Every structure is written in structure tokens, then in C-alpha cells.
Amino acid sequence: MAQNDFRSMSIYQIWIRSFCDGNGDGIGDLTGVYSKLDYIRSLGVDAIWFSPIYPSPNADYGYDVSDYRDIHPDYGTLEDFKKVLNRAHELGLKVILDLVINHTSDEHPWFIESCKGKDNPYSDYYIWREPRLKKGRELLPNNWYSQFAGPAWEYCPQRGEYYLHLFSKKQADLNMDNPKVREEIKSIMRFWLDMGVDGFREDVITFISKHEDLPNGLPFLPVINGMPYYKDGPNILRYLGEFREVAQEYGAVQIGEAPMTSVRSALRYLKGKAPVLDMIIQFDAMMADCFLTEYLHHRFSLRKLKRAFSRWQYGLAGKAWNALYLENHDHPRVVSRYGSERWWRESATALAASYIFQQGCPFVYQGQEIGMTNIHLPSIDHYLDVASRNIYHMFHRRWPEEKRMHRIHVSSRDSARTPMQWSGEKNAGFSETEPWFFLNDNYHRINVALQEDDQSSILNFYRACLSLRKGSDTLLWGSYREYFPRSRELYMYERKLSGERILIVCSFSGVGETYDLPKGYTEDGAEMLLSNYESPALGTLRPYEAQVWRWC
Ligand code: GLC
Ligand code: CA
Numbered sequence: 363m364a365q366n367d368f369r370s371m372s373i374y375q376i377w378i379r380s381f382c383d384g385n386g387d388g389i390g391d392l393t394g395v396y397s398k399l400d401y402i403r404s405l406g407v408d409a410i411w412f413s414p415i416y417p418s419p420n421a422d423y424g425y426d427v428s429d430y431r432d433i434h435p436d437y438g439t440l441e442d443f444k445k446v447l448n449r450a451h452e453l454g455l456k457v458i459l460d461l462v463i464n465h466t467s468d469e470h471p472w473f474i475e476s477c478k479g480k481d482n483p484y485s486d487y488y489i490w491r492e493p494r495l496k497k498g499r500e501l502l503p504n505n506w507y508s509q510f511a512g513p514a515w516e517y518c519p520q521r522g523e524y525y526l527h528l529f530s531k532k533q534a535d536l537n538m539d540n541p542k543v544r545e546e547i548k549s550i551m552r553f554w555l556d557m558g559v560d561g562f563r564e565d566v567i568t569f570i571s572k573h574e575d576l577p578n579g580l581p582f583l584p585v586i587n588g589m590p591y592y593k594d595g596p597n598i599l600r601y602l603g604e605f606r607e608v609a610q611e612y613g614a615v616q617i618g619e620a621p622m623t624s625v626r627s628a629l630r631y632l633k634g635k636a637p638v639l640d641m642i643i644q645f646d647a648m649m650a651d652c653f654l655t656e657y658l659h660h661r662f663s664l665r666k667l668k669r670a671f672s673r674w675q676y677g678l679a680g681k682a683w684n685a686l687y688l689e690n691h692d693h694p695r696v697v698s699r700y701g702s703e704r705w706w707r708e709s710a711t712a713l714a715a716s717y718i719f720q721q722g723c724p725f726v727y728q729g730q731e732i733g734m735t736n737i738h739l740p741s742i743d744h745y746l747d748v749a750s751r752n753i754y755h756m757f758h759r760r761w762p763e764e765k766r767m768h769r770i771h772v773s774s775r776d777s778a779r780t781p782m783q784w785s786g787e788k789n790a791g792f793s794e795t796e797p798w799f800f801l802n803d804n805y806h807r808i809n810v811a812l813q814e815d816d817q818s819s820i821l822n823f824y825r826a827c828l829s830l831r832k833g834s835d836t837l838l839w840g841s842y843r844e845y846f847p848r849s850r851e852l853y854m855y856e857r858k859l860s861g862e863r864i865l866i867v868c869s870f871s872g873v874g875e876t877y878d879l880p881k882g883y884t885e886d887g888a889e890m891l892l893s894n895y896e897s898p899a900l901g902t903l904r905p906y907e908a909q910v911w912r913w914c
Contacts, residue, residue: 506588571595684722
């Protein structure tokens with residue numbers, strides 16, 4: 363794939379374990395994916411991003427890799443993967459894999475060797491430190507917290523040292539300062555690129571270069587206190603530059619995940635003579651109902667969402683390309699968060715129109731295209747996600763159970779990980795046997811089969827949005843401008859190219875409202891391109907109505 367080509371793409375994300383079970387063991391797999399490739403193509407997307415499909419003990423469901431060159435036996439074999447890859451290519455779909463190289467599983471052979479002592483070939487593959495001595499007491503090497511709560515250090519008795527883990531203790535951070543580790547990464551990249559994979563989504567990639575001294579962070583900041591010393595670290599551009607060279611030999615696209623980043627830091631990766639990434643997955647639009655993480659929940663604020671949208675649209679304009687998303691495997695379902703389960707169809711479709719027509723590559727996460735909603739499991743023991751469980755056990759221990767569980771219901775990543783709802787039949791058509799994780803019991807009402815035949819469905823609205831974008835130079839390349847940014851009910855933005863202007867108007871309210879056209883617009887010549895209601899009228903919105911108008 364030519365790197366300058368990626369910008370017109372839209373991308374469908376698969377979290378395989380819950381996508382489709384092809385062999386009847388209750389776990390999604392590659393045979394299941396193969397059977398759904400035509401469906402994915404029918405959405406009008408151009409690429410598939412697979413969350414990790416490698417062997418993994420699943421402490422963090424695939425983001426703890428124990429072998430970078432194989433397929434998890436639950437999901438199939440390398441042969442199965444090649445079949446999917448070839449068929450996807452035949453259908454015109456690119457395939458993007460998750461490259462998880464900030465850390466490996468503690469069950470990866472490199473780590474097992476590294477634990478054995480200080481003088482074997484893998485000793486320096488990870489970040490090892492002796493305990494800190496203070497007034498004769500042994501302390502952890504520094505005060506950093508892991509992103510999943512609790513300290514970022516774990517003691518290894520065999521080696522007599524601590525290793526760093528920015529995520530769970532089963533995810534040991536690699537020592538990227540070791541040139542041998544970087545050679546390993548490049549060779550892993552080549553392994554998949556030689557097979558024909560088209561690019562990578564690079565997991566927490568802005569964390570891979572740590573400050574040499576690992577200094578203490580601010581003691582009163584939970585979770586993120588070490589971040590100034592590992593985010594956008596001292597050698598990050600050099601390391602990514604090395605990986606970029608490999609990607610460029612193959613014309614592979616590189617999408618980097620960058621938690622808590624700013625436009626300014628993102629541009630360091632995306633701009634300049636030698637950009638090291640094609641796009642950045644930033645988190646700003648994920649914080650319209652919370653402070654920093656979904657767990658610190660507050661009421662949804664449309665103005666916060668719009669500020670996040672526009673900050674990135676204006677910030678990257680003419681300089682770099684946006685990755686646009688409202689859902690992935692790390693966040694609760696957006697219709698439950700920013701929309702309304704009462705105005706379910708209307709709000710899910712308005713949300714689609716609110717981001718797909720911005721400038722950038724839209725991502726659609728499995729189930730988002732049918733408006734899947736959050737799940738509310740009765741107790742923390744029902745949850746499998748390591749982050750949800752750690753957070754539950756760490757925080758607010760004196761809160762009543764009900765209140766604590768409410769926090770989990772609004773924040774858990776497990777809401778995005780329930781099996782895909784294909785039909786109203788047994789096990790939602792996901793599997794012949796009982797699925798590995800809880801189904802959302804609304805699958806009788808919310809499923810692909812029902813929506814296929816319904817022209818006004820969320821599914822068909824997603825298709826319409828993606829195809830409209832794909833066929834319009836203005837929506838692909840035009841400039842972005844937001845109108846009425848102070849409105850609490852309305853999101854209106856313009857895309858403009860040469861003489862053509864397209865106005866996208868989305869209501870975020872459950873009551874009808876009217877709106878004015880921005881200065882310079884008149885009703886004359888307005889052509890309706892798309893709406894989630896019948897007979898839309900310029901200037902009037904019904905609950906969660908979305909309208910796309912064109913002037914030329
Ligand atoms: C990324 C992944 C997330 C994972 C974390 C650690 O944020 O998207 O699922 O838990 O990195 O690998
Ligand atoms: Ca299976």
C-alpha cells in the first residue's frame with residue numbers, strides 16, 4: 363500500500379475473540395472471520411485492523427504476547443490467517459495487525475530467559491532494577507504506578523530484581539534501548555510484511571522509550587505519575603525512525619496509539635521531513651464523559667466532545683491526517699455513553715455522522731455499526747478485563763457496592779467485548795455453543811440480521827455514510843470548520859473544497875429544535891445528501907436527527 367494512499371481509507375476493527383466462532387467452541391476465530399469477510403466488505407470499508415491474534419496467556423486479552431510469529435491456537439493457525447489475508451486482498455481489503463512491542467507477556471521465552479540471571483543473551487531485554495534502599499529499608503525502584511492500578515514494579519525472586527510493567531504484571535516492558543530488542547522488532551515486522559500484511563496499529567507506541575534514570579514521579583498523582591518519564595521519551599523518534607525504514611520498504615501504513623497526547627506532541631511524529639507514523643490514535647474524544655479515564659465518570663458534555671473534535675481537526679489541518687473513532691476494544695459502547703439508549707437508532711446514527719465526515723480515516727469497531735450497547739453484569743466477579751478488576755479493587759472501597767458497580771458499568775472495557783450480535787437466533791448467531799463471555803441479552807432486538815433488511819437501520823446508515831465519504835472529494839480532502847461551538851445540543855461542521863460546501867448537522871438532544879444556517883449560507887440551492895430521518899427539513903431537527911446538506 364502506498365503510504366500516501368492510506369488517507370482515503372476507512373477501517374473496520376476486529377477483536378477476534380468476540381467476532382465470530384467458526385468451529386463451535388464458543389470462541390471467535392479466523393474461520394469465523396473468513397466467513398464474514400463479505401459482510402465487512404459490504405460495509406464499504408477498505409481495511410481490517412485485527413487486535414492481537416498472537417499466542418497469549420490472555421492476561422490482557424492478546425495485548426500480552428507470548429509469541430510474535432504465530433496465531434493463538436484459540437483462533438486458528440498461520441494457514442488460517444493466510445487464507446483470511448488472501449481472501450481479504452481479493453475483496454480489496456487491506457489487513458493491519460496490532461504490533462504490541464512496549465511489552466511482552468511474562469510467559470514469552472525472552473522474559474523466561476531474562477528472569478534467569480544477569481548474564482544470558484536475554485538479560486537486557488527488559489527493564490530490571492534493584493530495590494531502592496532508604497534508611498535501611500528496601501523500596502520499589504521508583505514510585506511509578508501501572509496504568510492498570512497498583513505499582514509498576516514486580517519482584518522476580520529468581521533474578522533478585524524488579525522488572526518494570528506499565529500495564530499488568532503479566533506485561534513486562536521491553537528495554538527498547540537495547541539494540542538487539544529493536545532488531546527483534548524489525549524482524550517481527552518483516553515476518554508479517556513478507557507474508558503480505560499491509561501495516562500495523564502500534565500499541566502504546568509513545569511509551570517505548572523510557573528516561574534513562576527512571577526518576578520518581580509526583581507521589582500524589584495516581585496511575586499516570588511516571589508518564590513524564592516514559593511518554594514521548596528521549597529516543598522515541600530515533601527508534602520509530604528505525605521501524606519506519608522497515609515499513610517503508612513495504613509501503614506499509616503505521617498507526618500509532620498515543621494515550622494522553624496533545625496535538626503538539628502528535629505532530630512530532632506525523633510531520634516534518636521524515637514522519638515516523640502515518641496517523642495517531644489519540645484519546646481526546648473519549649473523554650467527553652470522564653476525567654482522563656472512563657472510570658472517573660461525569661455526565662456527557664457535547665461541548666467537551668466538540669472541543670476534542672475541533673482541536674484535532676484544526677490542529678492537524680494541512681499538516682497531518684486524523685484517525686477518527688468513537689469506539690474500540692478499550693472503551694464502553696458509544697451509544698450508551700454519548701448517545702441515548704432511549705433514542706437508540708437515532709442517536710447511534712447521529713453519532714456516526716458526527717465523526718465519519720470529519721477529515722481523516724474513520725474507524726468502525728465491531729458491533730458499533732449495529733449500535734451495540736453496554737452490558738451491566740451483576741458483580742465484579744463477572745468481569746474479565748484486568749483493568750476493570752484492578753480499578754474496582756483499588757478505588758472507593760468504602761463506597762456502597764451499588765455505586766462501585768455503577769462505575770464499572772459505565773467504564774468497563776468489557777462492554778465492548780461481548781460477542782458480536784449477528785442474529786436473534788441461539789447465542790446471537792455468534793456460536794453454536796455457549797460463548798466464552800456473556801452475551802448482551804438485547805441481541806434479540808439488536809443484531810445484524812434484523813438490520814440488513816431495514817433501510818433505516820443503523821447498519822445501513824453506516825454503509826451510507828462510508829460510501830458518501832468515499833465518493834466525495836470534499837468529504838475526503840476538504841477543509842473543516844465548526845459552527846456554533848457553544849451549543850449544547852447541536853454539532854455543526856462544514857467541509858469545503860473549491861466551490862463545494864457540505865454541512866453536517868447533528869442533534870444531540872432528545873427534544874426537537876431549530877437551528878440557523880451559518881453566515882454566508884442561504885436555503886437556496888441546498889441539496890440533501892443524507893439523513894437518519896425521512897423528509898429532513900433545513901433549519902429543523904427532530905431528536906438526534908442528523909442531516910448532511912450540500913451547496914455547490
Ligand atoms: C493499549 C491497548 C489495550 C491494552 C494496552 C496495553 O491501550 O489498546 O487494550 O490493554 O495497550 O497493551
Ligand atoms: Ca472457535
